Amino acid sequence: MHSATCRDETSDTRSRFSLAVRASAHPMHLASPCDTCQAREFSACASLTGEEQKRLAAIMRTINVEPHRPIFDEADPAEYVYTITAGAVKVYKLLGDGRRQITGFLFAGDFLGLTHNEVYAYSAEALVPARLCRFPRRRLEALLAEIPHLEERLLAMASHELAAAQDQMMLLGRKSARERVVSFILMLFNSATRHGGPGNPVFLAMSRGDIADYLGLTTETVSRTVTLLKKQGLVELLDDRRIRLANMSALREIAEGF
């Protein structure tokens, strides 16, 4: 079990996860971490009042997760829910035959922790160094009982995993590899701009293998398609896993199947 149990650092029984995670509590007498959170202005937290934010911060811990380390595994007891404040995370399911199916990529501002009958419905793993706010599910639910209107606000935050998986279903419905790859790149662009970033160039936090897995293609097909887009002058491949969208209108037409 690789659940994000983020134990007390003094614990003798550190899991392999605890080696990858640094947690810090934020007692109410200290300045709230929300005050300096870069994800705050484009996440649902932005709409919380100062008092609501303070109450959430009181039950929250910040955790840092190293790349390629699990945050939780599918079917682990769902003790926590998370908000990503920095970095990127992939969510995936293990299929019956042992294969892994990536069902979504989540970024700063997104919420994590969809469950079914008190266990996590997906596994989640950091793609790059990630920082998350971690809330104990039961304490969060108790807080909702005390502040009923918080419930509506949290629902807006909590649907990101479902939305990511539904985006994927729409992407897989696109027929050609080219349409899927271009749609995916535009999806990352849209996500980045929605989260307050410039969007272009697009940062690919995930490997081509992850992209292939997500799009239902082979890694070779993804690489070949990106190379072709580059040759056609539609994109430029930059350093540091960034890709510049050189002809946005043409890319949008491809994504729409024209």
Add this chain to the structure above:
Amino acid sequence: MVDTLTARFLDRRTIDKAYPLVRNIVPGMTAARWARFVRPHLMPRSPDWPRGVMTIQNAGGCILSLFAFEVRADLHETRIFCMDHIMIPDLPGRGTLWASTIGAAERLAEMNGCGAIKVEFARGPERSDQKLLMALEAMGYSLASVRASKRLKAKPGDTGDDGDGVTRSVRGLCDA
């Protein structure tokens, strides 16, 4: 940011989109089986006796919950609104979602001149169902009716296994 929740009918184009929600509620469900199950629910029927699948979507078009419904004749009430296959994920803030889902069902029942609403839970006492039952009771639903169900053994050759390791009932095949 408080999401605006909207009730929309599921249509053939959005069957696949609803699949991640369904898979969340019914682990192991395949996309093919979901599509085969739901397609007949979307076939046009007599306008007097509608059936379909209603979804609750947020402002971004994400399907957050759904249920199947059918208006049936009833000896006591003339027309009743039956809802089943209710799929509401275990999300923080789901109370709002329950209220929207049940509210959509009630509006639909009213529009169709139904005298009562029957809600069916076929899967047994799962935790999420129990919470929904409590929510329904709080919304004025009576949980007092008696119902019984029994799992039947499928006949050899009638397992409905499509090679995806999921056994389907004979009725499920008829539905498809």
